[in-house]
Amino acid sequence: MDSPEISQAMDALRRRLVPGARTILGITGAPGSGKSTFAAWIQQQFGPATAVVVPMDGFHLGNAIIEGTPLRQRKGAIDTFDAGGYLSLLRRLARRDEAVVYAPEFRRTLDEPVAASIAVPAEIPLVITEGNYLLAEQEPWKEVRAQLDEVWFVDTPQELRLRRLAARHASFGMDQAAAEAWAAGPDENNARLVQATRPAADRIIPWN
Template sequence: MDSPEMRQALAALRLRLDGGQRTLLGIAGPPGSGKSTLAARLQQQFGPDLAVVVPMDGFHLGNAIIDGTPLRQRKGAIDTFDVGGYLSLLQRLARRDEPVVYAPDFRRQLDEPVAASIAVPASVPLVITEGNYLLADHPVWRRVRAELDEVWFMDTPPDLRLARLVDRHVRFGMNRPAAEDWAGGSDEANARLIESTRSAADRIIPWS
């Protein structure tokens, strides 16, 4: 959180929040780039009364939908998310006209999304949402981008990102060869698509 880019981004975010309006901040980047880590640090920086994290991963299609289909081998690809559901949630959060909105989370231990796991009270001014495809140039994803006030893109060295991604897969149950195959295959194909969207970000945040 101590790079010049991060300090500038935080200062601008605080100014935006001073207006009292709700801000929807997106954090985009390839798998393993540190999106969820940055989102958690921002929430800690502002505190739970001012910030809540709503991950895009809560809209993974459930395994009951993708098991037995070609999507199973591409879990995490852009077409394995319920983008319509995610868009609807962002629209509700932007309206801020409900006392509480309940959002889904993704539990890596289960490898499944879990509904209504995150409470977002109307009083919270900053909603941080992190995910791979926030800047994707696809019709519905462009509507997702339009709901976000600002999107930051995580710039993480590829070797570090890949190593962290393999370690994460191992931590949640894959053996190391399988983790390396998945990270270098499906994950890397997704990463190339995501990297192509970085020029659309409002800010590039180097990993530090």
């Protein structure tokens, strides 16, 4: 975790946090880039009384919605998320006028989102949200970006990303051939869209 880019980003983030205000930090990057790991690491640097992670993946459309449709073979694509629901949650988090806001979480063991799994009390000053499409130009994703104070792009070598993705899919039940095919197919299609948003990031975070 020791790089000049990360050190500079973390120093600036610490300076940004002021009493009585909330910062919402977006962490984006292509599938397999390490967004979740990086977001969790940032939270650990501040501690649970200061920071909470709210993943975009909690807004995956449920399997009951996508089963039997073409979306099932593209799960993880931009149109397989409840973007409006995610935007509504971010607006609630930005307003900070509720004692606690509950966010959903995606459980990979279930392959489903689970509602109200993450508590965000009003006194938490730093919310870290991570996901693929935080810088997408499509509506309503453009409004998602407007709720975020900064967005950092996690930049990871492609070969490493693909290995991580295949290993992740295999760990949740896919055979190795299917895991590699999904990583190189649907995941890579999504990666190209995410990679195109890289220039809009506030910071580029090299990661490996």
